Amino acid sequence: MKRKTDNRIDWETFSEGLWRDNPVFVMLLGMCPVLAVTNSATNALAMGLATTFVLLASGGLISAIARYIPKQVRIATYIIIIATFVTMVDYVIQAISLDLYNALGAFIQLIVVNCMILGRAEAYASKHRPLKSLVNALGMGLGFTFALLCLGVVRELLGAGSLFGVDLFGENFQPWVVMVLPAGGFLVLGTWLLLFDWIKQRKTQSEGEELHAR
């Protein structure tokens, strides 16, 4: 019974990263790429997927070999593993599209120091079975991608009048240029945080009232 609860993979394992502990909207981790590369939906999606891949690969590997790693060198080991997968992603993106690679710039290499990935390695992957870590990493990665898309879609719509590079509003649209500049990143992120916090608060409030009524 006890073992079962420890290694059971349920919906919560996956959904944790999507909603309750969303890396961007709740934990506020990895803010650097969140603000920097979300000036278009395409960039946001590519960055999200690249990060998801690194999360999955490093999470799986770390979880599989965690018990052989002496605890004094664990951070160094995690960083080497993460850096390896980031370098692989870097090459693969160059092979897929040079335009995309130029648009993402240094932020692909900077996935190495995305604190969310090291955080998941240390706090989750090293303490759970590989399969469970993979499911959790997938949830976290998709949650991160979802958050990046939230920002990217809004910023591209307002700042360039297009979505995934497709023009939507025609000639007469006056782009709101500030939205694709760094300042727009902060504005949109702040608005999303406000919205998510409000939804969360309403939920916990009603749950609390329910508990009280009982």
Next chain:
Amino acid sequence: MSSPAMQKRAPATAMMLVLTGIAMLSGFLVVLTDQLTAPLIAENQRLAIEAAVSKVIPGSVSHRQFLLSEGKLLPFKKGEAGQTIHAGYDAHGRLLGIAAETGAQGYAGMIYLLYGYEPSCECIRGIKVLKMAETPGLGDKIMSDPEFQTNFDALDARLDSRQTALLHPIVTVKHGSKQQSWEVDAISGATISSKAVGKALNLSAQKLLPQLKPLIPELEAMGK
């Protein structure tokens, strides 16, 4: 020397073994990915250059890359010193133009561009921004603004009588005040970026064209 069983218990050895193992695995994975993606990346880069050269030498169908070093034309080799030039030929092997890279400091970092020079009209026929970090919506119009692009339909780049410099240096002028064929009409609101384009073209044309001029017959013969 201690037995393997004893080594395993020593923490320092375990640490070294783990780190060495991970580093080897890491090296293996990175080299593997590099080997698998290298041809694709090279092909992508070739296509990007090809597309850029086609844009600045209108009508060209085949391109050849050369190195210009001390007034001599050398076959292109990666990593060798000298200015890289791209010669564009039409379907019959006639030389249409020569493209070269240049760059200047813009508003936010360097602006790198490729421009096409046409020997028959002694003018610049097109530019393509290769890399820049100009402000979106303002400075980056140097890439997209159609009116600005018309500056380079036939930008005068004739050499003076001594063939050592441009007859008229290429200059960027205030928006709407272009009078001469060697002037670049700036984009209003993006003057610094426009000026950088003019400066980059002038800088490179002043240096490159006098060297290039005597080599034109040689380049023409290469297409045949």
